[in-house]
Amino acid sequence: MLPFARVAIIGLGLIGSSLARAIREAMPTVRVTGYDADPDVRAVARAIDLCDDVTDTAGACVTDAELVVLCVPVRAMGAAAAEIAVDLPDEAVISDVGSCKADVLAQLTAVLPDHRIIPAHPVAGTENSGPEAGFARLFRRRWCIVTPPAGADPAAVERVAELWRRVGADVEMMDPQHHDLVLAVTSHLPHLIAYTIVGTASDLEGVTRSEVIKYSAGGFRDFTRIAASDPTMWRDVFLANKDAVLEMLQRFSEDLSALQRAIRWNDGDALFNLFTRTRAIRRSIVEQGQDDPAPDFGRRHD
Amino acid sequence: MLPFARVAIIGLGLIGSSLARAIREAMPTVRVTGYDADPDVRAVARAIDLCDDVTDTAGACVTDAELVVLCVPVRAMGAAAAEIAVDLPDEAVISDVGSCKADVLAQLTAVLPDHRIIPAHPVAGTENSGPEAGFARLFRRRWCIVTPPAGADPAAVERVAELWRRVGADVEMMDPQHHDLVLAVTSHLPHLIAYTIVGTASDLEGVTRSEVIKYSAGGFRDFTRIAASDPTMWRDVFLANKDAVLEMLQRFSEDLSALQRAIRWNDGDALFNLFTRTRAIRRSIVEQGQDDPAPDFGRRHD
Incomplete structure (x- = not known):
């Protein structure tokens, strides 16, 4: 049973593009949509067939998503969340891949107070950036730390954890602080x-x-x-x-x-x-x- | 034309043992003798056939050497030089592989004032130590910095440089300071x-x-x-x-x-x-x- 059938990835740099590749490799039936604020990145993503669909707006990317993963710099998380707020389905789970969790959780909660927010951090990367630097195996045998806020929906937490396991990561739970x-x-x-x-x-x-x-x-x-x-x-x-x-x-x-x-x-x-x-x-x-x-x-x- | 026919290596750790292997691989007719102050290291060196001969004293190691390379920690250079002083042929060239050159040059000059001392530093290594950690290719495409003292014999400098080139290093000359x-x-x-x-x-x-x-x-x-x-x-x-x-x-x-x-x-x-x-x-x-x-x-x- 797949944790999510439709995943939207906002931000197609090293981590976002690696996640897109990893999901498509591990779960070929999942529909992956992608968006990046930089039109050049979107053009590259299309040229290399990174996602099932690359949209020209953030809203269009998330419109039928079950999971949205924000893969943007950590201080841009709030703005990215604001950009998708109107189009985001009520039942969608919001996650991210940022390297700091308390600050990101605060930003996302402020913008999307009624959504299920389950932040996560895959401890993996290389020194390279951009959609062409990503690769599907980046997360294999690396830790992904999921940091659910107090009172988070356990089913949503488990689905996010399962997604990361499916792309090869080992999952740990941790308090954001x-x-x-x-x-x-x-x-x-x-x-x-x-x-x-x-x-x-x-x-x-x-x-x-x-x-x-x-x-x-x-x-x-x-x-x-x-x-x-x-x-x-x-x-x-x-x-x-x-x-x-x-x-x-x-x-x-x-x-x-x-x-x-x-x-x-x-x-x-x-x-x-x-x-x-x-x-x-x-x-x-x-x-x-x-x-x-x-x-x-x-x-x-x- | 080989730069040296007989090379003595004092200290058979990562660098000394790599140099022994590299010389034997690149110049099989050169006779390589080795010595290490640690009897366990000498036993390992013999067991893995690191040198043509492993001696039980430093003096015996250098007795007919054309080149002696000291591969010991930099503050042990003076003591190592003192240990071979009596047995060292007058015409032998003394070199080393230490990571500091002014201090080592001063130590060696104090102990062996009448010998040709041509210090050198191969900028290569790994985090591992000991005779089994060495390998012949360690110096390939790495720099070896030769730091002759003022007034050094140009022929001796060139022979030391040539030895390092033969084991794959690129050689640069530099002032010790x-x-x-x-x-x-x-x-x-x-x-x-x-x-x-x-x-x-x-x-x-x-x-x-x-x-x-x-x-x-x-x-x-x-x-x-x-x-x-x-x-x-x-x-x-x-x-x-x-x-x-x-x-x-x-x-x-x-x-x-x-x-x-x-x-x-x-x-x-x-x-x-x-x-x-x-x-x-x-x-x-x-x-x-x-x-x-x-x-x-x-x-x-x-």
Whole structure:
């Protein structure tokens, strides 16, 4: 039994287009309609036959949908919801894929107070953007965190969870606030740090940018991948999850100062002890299938 | 014409064992002897037939060597040089693979003032350690930076450079001090930041360590790879290149504070502008062959 027969996807970037592909691959009888505010994206989506139908307005996209998934930057969720409000069937379930959940839930509830809103967050992605960057397998063996508001309809929650399972994800339920704290450390802080270090490295007087690029295999290149992620999406994430991000940033800065002091005072034992602890975390991540065991991310050496 | 007929490798970890394999593969007639201070490592090296001969003392390893390559942690270079000093032929060339060059050059010069010392740094590695982690292709299409001291014998410099070319590396010459500044930003700072963030994430009260591991695909896991690098090696690097590392760390901290302030004051434009700039750097790194163009480091999604 399919969780939904007709799914509307608003926003056809990396995640929205991957979801469209994944649904059509896993559930070929589901009708998938798509809309993107950018006419160029709609044209590409049509050219690559991404959905059963790509509409020219958001309203037309949702008019007979059983599920609407908003796949737009997190601070654009409220506006996207407002755009579909008039055409949205009363019984439709509204979900999204945003990286912050409390702020998005507040935006959607304000605009669609009478609808069943079941936010979700597939913890998956790449550094690329746009409808052509998506692929059906993006969500396989990745977690999708569903964050139903208090009092949510259990049947609607289960249908949203089932949709994600069908496209290959493992589903967890979480309180929206707790989600935002967990993701602040596992995703938002790492992105912020990566953006910062890449910015720092590109503005030096003693070292040229071409030297930074040339010798990036010493470690720097790893950070540039994350720092190539979509600028609009990430601007919105940091502003929408401000409190948790600032809290994690403060802790990180304190730890960095402690390490700086250890270097200045030649405290090799403090460095060695930290570096030994961090090595164990990597091992757990690989053991739990959250990263490839191949050394150097399995990069080719040929 | 081979650059050296007999090469001694002191230290059979990731880099030393990769170099042994690479030399034997690219130049099968070169005699490669190896030594490691750890008897267990020597036993493994013998069991996997890593070298033509694995000796039980450092002195025996170098006794007829034309080139000695020290592949030990950077602060152990002086002691390793002292251990071979008596047995080292006068005409042997001494090199190393350390990630800091000024400090290593000073250590080696103090111990072996009359030898030809030609330090080098292959900018290559993985997060794994030990003789079994090495592989012959590690240096292919990676840069090896040779940092001859002022007045170095040009023939010796060229022979060391040629050895690295033969194992697949591209060679650049650089002044030791400039090398240390460039690597502080492209390698040492990224490692320090990665170690810090992994430490921060593993010591939170509101988020459990198992949650951090579980949802690490949101970005955090990328940092754990680098933070799994050899603790002894990296402790030594930060202490041996202290001035450049502290300088880069200071700049990074200032940039991080600026970003923190932009988030606190909702300055979305400042965030967007930085995130757009950093995206371009990634593109250059991929274009110049310093990283894989495949999204998500080419991680498998199956």
